[in-house]
Amino acid sequence: MLSYLAKRLTLSLIVVALVLMLLFSMLHMIPGNPAILALGTRATPEAIAEYSARMRLDEPVAIQFLIFVGNAFQGDLGTDVFSGRPVTQVIGERVGFSMALIFSGMGWAILLGIPLGCLAAVRPNSWIDRITGVFSVGTIAIPSFLVSIWAILIFAIQLGWLPAIGAGEPGDIGDQLSHLILPAFAIGLGWVGYLARMVRASMLEVLSEPYIRSARAFGLSPRKVTGYALQVAILPTITVIGMGFGGLISAAVFAEIIFARPGVGKMIFDAVSDRNFPILQGGVLLATGFYILVVLLSDLLIAWFDPRVRQSL
């Protein structure tokens, strides 16, 4: 198990390095002078030169990359070119909001999607199965930004039940939770349907296995049989959920923009528009690290659930 972990961590480092190299290459392929974009079209040549030097834009790309990697290993991701604040501090202020959004979005999707999928599988072709099918396809098909806008129009503007924008009063947990409901709903809704479909399909396959028939023949209660089946059927879903966390970073960008929430996704989006390279590099490094971490955790979780995987490590 330890050697497996070591191998995965090494691979993860290689992936991070490759992503960063790709990012650096792409940054320099983006058309437009970042200094003009950042300082405005009326910036003086002196200001442009000063900005370029401050961002080390005049260095070769390879040198910029090595400087960044060297500093990153020491925990220094550079400074925000506008405010001069450390990138780690800027990211630190936002990462909690992103994590809260991503985990609550996926959390409620798991809580609803998996039971829905199970229900549909144990009663195939019943009305609940059909409704789940329609609901699943419907929610998967609707883009999360549309759900966001509808959620605001219905729950904030028409009904006035929930706040539309922001992350809530700093320090007021209750207020922050109320501000989390609509964005989490918006980014999680599609996942409810997706998980329900996945679990249903896996469950149907497992429920037709001989050992499940044997369990039924031994007189185990339907609930117990479903529980055993779910332990096996959930494995592919865990992998998908792990990868889904990575996808939610992208989905969160829309939610963060529409609900005006602070977050890493929106920060990266703004950094691309502003050509704020240090923030962009730091944000992408964090997103990549997070993605690799959740995929690794999901693999370890599968190994924990499935003895066959454990034995093959």
Place this chain on the structure above:
Amino acid sequence: MKQMKTTRRTFLATSAATGATGFVLGSANMLRAQEGKVLNLRLDGDNQILDPGYMVGGTEVEAQKQCLPFLAEYVRDGDAFSWQPTSYVTRLEYADETHIEFELAPGLMWSNGYGTLKASDVAYSYDRMKESEWSGYFDALDRVEVTGELTGTLVLSSPFAPFIMVTLCHGPGAIVCEQAVKDAGGRFTTEFPAVCGPYTYSATPGQRAVFDRNPEWTGPAPGFERVVLQVITEVQAAELAFEAGEVDCTELGPDALARYTQNPPENTAVTTAGELQYMWMGMNTEHPKLQDIRVRQAIQHAVDVDSIIAGAYANTSSKSNGIICPGLIGHRSEASYSYNPERARELLAEAGVDSLQVTLRTQNWQERLLAAQIIQANLGAVGIEVQILPLESGPFWEMGMEEAGDTWQELELWLMRFATVPDPYEATQWFVSEQVGIWNWERWTDEEFDRLYQEGLTETDPDARAGIYARMQQIMDDTGAYVWINHEPEVYVHRTNIAIDAAPSGELNYRNFTQV
């Protein structure tokens, strides 16, 4: 292995509890928002650098106007814009064309124990600006002479008519506390080292900026105890927030403006701050396809600007007749050409052009693309085939710059919009001969234009200035290189019980917001 314990019953109970909690918390939040004299506004992004010498601009200027002294401020005089002394001064006047005398109001305190506002702070601030990234605004200033603790004279190196409007009323005219800035190391970013205004400032990056009443402020009281600005980057999201009652005032985009104008919600008013943006379709006079002035004039006559304003801007912006915006000296009520497709065909025939393909470059924004499509149809009607090339900001803003590559040689037509300050000189400076290959992408030169530009800077008589700028726009018309499109307004929607105050260029001045 432990089995999952989630049952249908526990799941439903959990969901119901979560929903109920959200409802209760949300309702409580709504109630809190309505308490007290709190003004809720939108901030389109974090304030990154509050230091006037190194600011990015925009909302940072708004913050400075609440927390730092200024000598002059904009005032609307009918349809025109003018200036007046602020409450920070008891006197601000021209002694002659190059000397502006001021006297500060007594007893105005800097926060954090930095004592009173002094004339030496003005001298320090403006000397500092001459060395800053915004030094261009202070080119005309030679020095500040301090003649007493509260009095001084701004000495200009040569007469410069727009100095008060362009420099003193605008963000670069902010005065900082000499000692506080020195103690902060000479520059500051996200916090003011000392404030002297009706509000103090604090911010939570990515979330909000808050202006609270400054207990040390002895000047005119602001209309609200607290101003909370939520960071909402997208204007459409801000419109939703306004409709949800979470902000009291926000900027409107063209689509929303049309909607609010035609069908205004209850208790909602719309205020136009100014129209200090000018958009045009430019033509490269050096391009082989467009070198013949008759071809350019044909294009001028072929474009139906009224259709663009109706189709792309829902009739929410005024038609442009030049680079001088409405409300400014020299603004024209009509251009020297008009929509006349028949005349366009005649000019093309005279030029011997029977088939012409041109490329129209534009930023990839919704309104611009619609405008480009209307132009495409208009030019198609007179036999000119137009290919539209949408571009992202980066390549767009450098495509006419010689130092950015060779794209300027391929430029044919493009849609361009500049913003300006409330004085005509600023708009004209981009079209003088030395700007060819920098911002004069049409690439024409005219000695009379260059001379008039210099005369406009020093001329102080408004009528004479109006004549100068009218003539300069006529010269631009005569090049055939411009089709003037529109002046997009800066428009705000707000509650009817709030009177707002916005600078002509759109910056809000919260200290002058009042409840009515």
